[in-house]
Amino acid sequence: MAKRAQAAPKSFEEALGELEQIVSDIEGGQVGLEESLVKYERGTFLIQHCRGILNSAQKQIELLNKSADGGIESAPMEQAGQQPEAGESKLPGMP
DSSP states (O other), X not given: OOOOOOOOOSSHHHHHHXXXXXXXXXXXXXXXXXXXXXXXXXXXXXXXXXXXXXXXXXXXXXXXXXXXXXXXXXOOOOOTXXXXXXXXXXXXXXX
C-alpha cells in the first residue's frame, strides 16, 4: 500500500481524539477491510505524530529543569489540583 500524505491535526488533543475514534471504529467491526486498512494507516500516522509532540515536550521540560552545573534535576510533578505550599513555585526547580 502506497503511503499518502497525511494532514497533521491542529493539537495533541485533537490527534488523540481522532486516534480513539479510529480504534473504536475498527474494534466495533462496522467498517470493511479496505476502510479498516485506511484507518489503520491514519492511526499509525497519528501515533507517530503524538510521539513527536510528547518527545518535544519532554525535551522542553528537561531544558527547564537543568541545574546550574548542567545536570538534570529530578523533581516530582505536582498532583492535579494540588496547590504548592506558600512561597513555593509551581514549577520544579524554580524558587
